[in-house]
Amino acid sequence: xxxxxxxxxxxxxxxxxxxxxxxxxxxxxxxxxxxxxxxxxxxxxxxxxxxxxxxxxxxxxxxxxxxxxxxxxxxxxxxxxxxxxxxxxxxxxxxxxxxxxxxxxx
Amino acid sequence: xxxxxxxxxxxxxxxxxxxxxxxxxxxxxxxxxxxxxxxxxxxxxxxxxxxxxxxxxxxxxxxxxxxxxxxxxxxxxxxxxxxxxxxxxxxxxxxxxxxxxxxxxxxxxxxxxxxxxxx
Numbered sequence: 001x002x003x004x005x006x007x008x009x010x011x012x013x014x015x016x017x018x019x020x021x022x023x024x025x026x027x028x029x030x031x032x033x034x035x036x037x038x039x040x041x042x043x044x045x046x047x048x049x050x051x052x053x054x055x056x057x058x059x060x061x062x063x064x065x066x067x068x069x070x071x072x073x074x075x076x077x078x079x080x081x082x083x084x085x086x087x088x089x090x091x092x093x094x095x096x097x098x099x100x101x102x103x104x105x106x
Numbered sequence: 107x108x109x110x111x112x113x114x115x116x117x118x119x120x121x122x123x124x125x126x127x128x129x130x131x132x133x134x135x136x137x138x139x140x141x142x143x144x145x146x147x148x149x150x151x152x153x154x155x156x157x158x159x160x161x162x163x164x165x166x167x168x169x170x171x172x173x174x175x176x177x178x179x180x181x182x183x184x185x186x187x188x189x190x191x192x193x194x195x196x197x198x199x200x201x202x203x204x205x206x207x208x209x210x211x212x213x214x215x216x217x218x219x220x221x222x223x224x225x
Contacts, residue, residue, distance in 0.1 A: 031210070033210075035212075042201060042216065042217055043143075044215070045212065048206070048211045088151075091210075094165070094167055095210070097153070098150070099150045
């Protein structure tokens with residue numbers, strides 16, 4: 001199975017700061033997807049097929065990458081962006097998730 | 107509005123069984139593959155099982171294969187997860203999630219059903 005490693009595990013950002021979260025795959029994948037989960041809530045699809053924002057996701061969020069290295073970037077941190085972000089691949093079975101990056105507000 | 111509502115969770119002893127349900131509304135359930143995803147307390151997400159729209163294709167994580175059974179009743183708009191031989195490591199919040207028709211992602215999630223396996 002493909003193992004996804006996210007970094008950092010936890011980070012804090014100030015309002016207005018640029019944030020980059022990283023996800024590395026143990027083998028090459030075609031696409032990477034990202035989910036946002038706020039405390040006590042269900043995960044939400046956030047970015048799909050590496051770079052496409054899901055419905056309602058602000059355009060300050062962007063995704064990029066290829067092969068084994070992918071990232072999710074927030075151009076300017078806002079209060080509401082504090083959450084845990086999980087990457088996920090389904091290029092091969094079984095689908096796997098990264099361990100998550102908890103993004104906190106500084 | 108797409109809604110997925112899980113039920114059937116609870117406290118169960120090791121080795122016993124439990125069946126989760128997920129009632130779908132707001133979309134044509136029979137057109138979508140469905141998934142169960144779980145999240146142990148304070149931990150990340152783990153895919154558990156998937157079923158295609160017509161139940162033709164079913165897949166399981168190795169951690170639950172042979173113990174869990176995913177099924178669906180399209181007439182009742184309901185997804186199921188029958189869990190047997192439960193272990194303490196199965197303790198988690200179990201989410202049902204809709205599989206996108208165009209992409210290999212889960213595009214809608216329920217609120218989760220809590221399963222605690224303990225004596």
